[in-house]
Amino acid sequence: MNFKKVLALVCAMILLVGVFAGCSKPAEEAPAQPAGQEQPTEAAKESITINGSTSVQPLAEELAKAYKAKNPNATIDIQAGGSGVGIKSAMDGVVDIGMSSRALKTEEKSLKEFKIAVDGIAVIVNPANGIENLTMEQIKKIYMGEITDWKEVGGKAGKITVVTREEGSGTRGAFIELTKLEVTENDKKVDKTTASAITQGSTGAVMTTVAGDPNAIGYASYGSAKAKTEVKMISVEGNACTEENIYAGTYKISRPFLMLTKVDPTGLGKDFLDFILSAEGQDIVASHNYLKAVK
């Protein structure tokens, strides 16, 4: 009886090994075939390069992925050198499209600009908190740890629980940039967020923390915070965090995501930008919690 069981086990093992071996072989052969198929259509291949804002890059990658799914012959090379590099590269014509996460200055207006999305960050507090409005300066000082009690900004006395996102998070990157928590010291960008801040790894965790602590302050992308009733979005500089104010730019913790070209785009560049601004492209924008540029 035991022998039979053992034999069955061994057979099963051998079968399993066979299955693995079977799996690995076709996988090795697989890449060869499509490559062979692609050759005849190689003439239709087109490629563009994009460079610029590190904040826009992840979204651009997603858009490029969706675009390439429909246009397999297109090659879109996206690099993230920062908004400054994106604008300059587009002006110099060294890339086909530049990306920027700040509005263009007057001297940069010669570029053709395509607003692909708007990024708004809501500052959130507990609904029990009486504070309705903070200035940019106050928000900055709270996050630097210089203001530590709500009574210093006109609220009920209580030690402020500062809630932030982890380093590397795009939302944190945008927040510190827009609130000037990021300062340049010796040519290096330095993040001045206090080390005592509670750090959470997701938007959801930030909102849960703020919802549970009457003295907490946090931030989250407008797209994910707007529908939540357990946290309160406060006004910044007297302007409420609403879609209209974010579009208009009067709500200060917001920024446009721009794609820039030197001359009117043609070919693949035009097609890709058309795709981004199409309903499908804008749905991808919305799914990443940014506001659509085209409603």
Add this chain to the structure above:
Amino acid sequence: MKTYERIIQLVLFFCAVIAILGVLLISYFIIKEGAPIITKVGLMAFLTGKQWSPLQGIYGIYPMIIGSLLATVGALLLGVPVGIGCAVFLAELAKPRVAGIIRPGIELLAGIPSVVYGLYGLVVIVPFIRKTFQNQGFSVLAGSIILAIMILPTIINISESAIRSVPKDYKEASLSMGSSHWQAIFKVIVPAARSGIIAAVILGMGRAIGETMAVIMITGNSTLIPESILSPIRTLTGNIGIEMGYASGEHQKALFATGIVLFAFIMLLNTVANMIPKKVGE
């Protein structure tokens, strides 16, 4: 030896090799990814640096080392007395019917996913500490309480079997000398089982220091050196867990370097656990 026996032997040997291979490959990978950062920053600067600003290229994990140690020590202070007490009760005092209720309960405790512990901590323990001490709630204390509950099964199971493996003669000899049951337990049986109990504590410690998900949810993850047990902390595991999502380039390698330090801690604990004599008594 029959042929099928030889085949079985081969298959089992193969399984053992796979396990070892797993350890070796993971060690190799972590060290390969993390070592360059440690050499670049310098081992001492990496271990004793008080600032962690990975995007600015400043990598100091001292606050996380302190955080991990504090949370773990706190968990042991809370968990070990309860765990050993429970083990003594199960091994020496509990009626079979009572033990039949407690033991499955402890097994259940071991089976709860750590994210559920974290959620419990987030909605029960953190708000409780927040109300009691009028602070942010996320703290060493919250982490220690949850970790103490999480390491209970490890400590209870291993301590109980250590206590049970103490020969009956010891207890009988003690009782025949006129000691009470209590005296026999605490003066003879527990001391005789101490190597097993110490092993239980060390394995529990390994579990506590390696726990990630629950700790991320309840300790606050501040990169500040904690001032008290009510301060928020970030542990070594929390540092990797919370930042890995968006980390790239050197930042990611620095997280692997954090992993090396964690790995060294765990290996040290396991080595110590293995060095403890297995023999009961002296």
